[in-house]
Amino acid sequence: xxxSFKDLQEAFEFVSAGGGDEHxxxxxxxTGKIYCHSELVDDLGPLPDDIGDSDKFLQIPDxxxxxxxxxxxxxxxxxxxxxxxxxxxxxxxxxxAYARFKELLERRGLLDQWYAFETEAEEKALRVWCELNxxxxxxx
Numbered sequence: 001x002x003x004s005f006k007d008l009q010e011a012f013e014f015v016s017a018g019g020g021d022e023h024x025x026x027x028x029x030x031t032g033k034i035y036c037h038s039e040l041v042d043d044l045g046p047l048p049d050d051i052g053d054s055d056k057f058l059q060i061p062d063x064x065x066x067x068x069x070x071x072x073x074x075x076x077x078x079x080x081x082x083x084x085x086x087x088x089x090x091x092x093x094x095x096x097a098y099a100r101f102k103e104l105l106e107r108r109g110l111l112d113q114w115y116a117f118e119t120e121a122e123e124k125a126l127r128v129w130c131e132l133n134x135x136x137x138x139x140x
Contacts, residue, residue, distance in 0.1 A: 003032040005127075005137040008060070011036065012126055016063040025060035026051055027135070034060070058133055066125040068118070073101055076117050080110055 011025035011034045018024075024037045026047070035051065036044045051057055063069050070092050077088040084104060091097040091104075105111040130137050 001030065001032045002136045002138040003027065003034075003130075005130075005139050007034055008126060008130070008135075008137065009123070011060045012062070012122070015060050018062070026057045027060060028057055030056065058135075061129060063122070066122075066129060068122055068125055070097070072118060072121055073098070076114055077101075080113065080117075081105075081108065084108070 008027070011027075014036055015023050015025050018038070022039045026035045026037075027033075028035070028048075035047050035057075037047055038044055048057075063072075074085075074088065074092065077085050081088060081104070088101060088104065091100045102111065102114075105114050127137070129135075
């Protein structure tokens with residue numbers, strides 16, 4: 001079974017946008033079909049009754065599960081914002097960290113570089129997750 005990497009990325013983004021357990025996505029190991037669920041949206045279609053069966057379905061991870069939240073931002077700051085690293089570290093000790101982080105990136109002219117860095121890291125982590133779960137991906 002091959003799964004579209006683009007479809008996996010979209011499901012990953014959907015799950016990551018939930019900010020908790022609001023959104024979920026599941027990959028059927030047999031068919032490669034992705035099922036999405038949201039606590040906020042009702043029209044995504046029904047989930048299979050056996051969606052909790054880990055022999056049949058894999059839950060698509062979110063950014064936190066792949067260490068793409070705070071660790072990624074701190075890694076970027078360490079590499080590209082060395083003079084501001086302590087400030088960035090303080091950001092992530094309080095609520096609203098990403099907003100302040102992105103404001104700093106905007107002031108330093110690094111916002112586009114951050115988005116490229118983040119996209120590359122997400123793609124790499126998702127491909128590793130696929131390998132670890134024996135998911136063959138098709139690049140389209």
